[in-house]
Amino acid sequence: MGSHPLPEPVTPAGRAGLAALLERPERAVVALDFDGTLAEIVPDPDRARAHPGAVPALARLAPHVASVAVVTGRPAGVAVRYGGFAGRAGLEHLVVLGHYGAERWDAVTGTVRAPAPHPGVAAVEAELPGVLDASGAWQGTWVEDKGRAIAVHTRRAADPQGAFDALRAPLEELAHRHGLIVEPGRLVLELRPPGVDKGAALSEYLRESGAGSVLYAGDDLGDLAAFAAVEELRREGLPGLLVCSGSTEVAELAARADLVVDGPEGVVTLLGALADRLGGPVPA
Structure with missing residues (x-):
């Protein structure tokens, strides 16, 4: 070397x-x-x-x-x-x-x-399938349970950036209802506690x-x-x-x-x- x-x-x-x-x-x-x-x-x-x-x-x-x-x-x-x-x-x-x-x-x-984990993470996880289904942009997404956060990956979708853009607003609304925030990344939206x-x-x-x-x-x-x-x-x-x-x-x-x-x-x-x-x- x-x-x-x-x-x-x-x-x-x-x-x-x-x-x-x-x-x-x-x-x-x-x-x-x-x-x-x-x-x-x-x-x-x-x-x-x-x-x-x-x-x-x-x-x-x-x-x-x-x-x-x-x-x-x-x-x-x-x-x-x-x-x-x-x-x-x-x-x-x-x-x-x-x-x-x-x-x-x-x-x-x-x-x-x-x-201890934030209680909003479990609540978001329970509601997430319905939110993704209603968005119409869920196909090809990958949901990762991080224990203290939930990440929705769009890299495997047919239109990764389009799915990312379509999901951002409904996921932000879901996160807000349960006291979480959305952290955007490279074709991933992570719902996690603030602070x-x-x-x-x-x-x-x-x-x-x-x-x-x-x-x-x-x-x-x-x-x-x-x-x-x-x-x-x-x-x-x-x-x-x-x-x-x-x-x-x-x-x-x-x-x-x-x-x-x-x-x-x-x-x-x-x-x-x-x-x-x-x-x-x-x-x-």
């Missing part, structure tokens, strides 16, 4: 964030989304798995930084399984913040901590860990809150690097990023390049 050069962030703030990470890696937090960032987007979300190079790259990098956190809308335990994170040498202190921070899995204990997002989860974790710098990588609209949190922390003096796992589907995220890489393959290459720079051993 050859080494890769570190790419140059296109913004001054991004270059300062990368420089801070390299200068004091022991105080740096590397935080990453899962789907679309560590794992390729696939039509069936139950078949998503981490890129084959993701865990080896993280295992090389993690011992050199303060911590590595995966921040995802998925249940924490599901992300751990699909990522292959449990019991991996080098990832003994990995943290997974699932359900936008409502759940937390720590590799140290191997357990998930979580509050939890990746930005709040990331900010709390960075403060808890006493981070001196942060790298955050994401790919979807749900990552905008994390980008905004890093931007706010930069204004408060915490250096940060924002990475977009490149997608033409979410131009807004790419426009706000300091560095755009080519999907999960590019994220893995970036993590490997950071490990190379910080002295992580290259596997034989």
